[in-house]
Amino acid sequence: MLFRSGTSAQSITTGGTGVGQDFNNMTISNTFATVALVSNAIDIDGILTINTDAIFDISGNDLTANTLNNSGTLLLQGDETLAITTMDTDSGTVTYAGNGDGVIDTFTIADFGTTDYYNLIINDTNATKDIFQAGAA
Numbered sequence: 001m002l003f004r005s006g007t008s009a010q011s012i013t014t015g016g017t018g019v020g021q022d023f024n025n026m027t028i029s030n031t032f033a034t035v036a037l038v039s040n041a042i043d044i045d046g047i048l049t050i051n052t053d054a055i056f057d058i059s060g061n062d063l064t065a066n067t068l069n070n071s072g073t074l075l076l077q078g079d080e081t082l083a084i085t086t087m088d089t090d091s092g093t094v095t096y097a098g099n100g101d102g103v104i105d106t107f108t109i110a111d112f113g114t115t116d117y118y119n120l121i122i123n124d125t126n127a128t129k130d131i132f133q134a135g136a137a
Contacts (some may be wrong), residue, residue, distance in 0.1 A: 078107030111135030
């Protein structure tokens with residue numbers, strides 16, 4: 001289990017995914033600054049927990065998780081691949097913020113089934129705004 005807490009910005013660098021690279025469970029509880037996944041995709045075989053007021057920025061990297069328990073914010077650019085078997089639909093926020101590459105990109109919002117999100121925010125603050133479209137059900 002990986003547990004990230006504290007009062008300053010933190011980063012996670014994974015070795016990628018595959019045999020011997022997966023996390024069992026991960027908890028993000030840093031409430032004063034963002035915890036960012038700075039390189040490589042991440043695979044969490046168990047539960048990804050994002051506590052109240054915590055922000056987990058996957059920074060354009062792919063995320064696979066069995067279960068998302070989200071009371072904070074999962075921050076996405078939009079071009080990541082999300083594979084979450086059990087999505088938290090009764091709490092937490094998922095924010096799509098664009099990738100800031102200076103090009104207008106079109107991203108598809110991940111679709112997890114009948115109810116996709118508890119609180120979904122599209123907030124691209126970059127000078128060149130990306131386009132976000134609904135995924136297919």
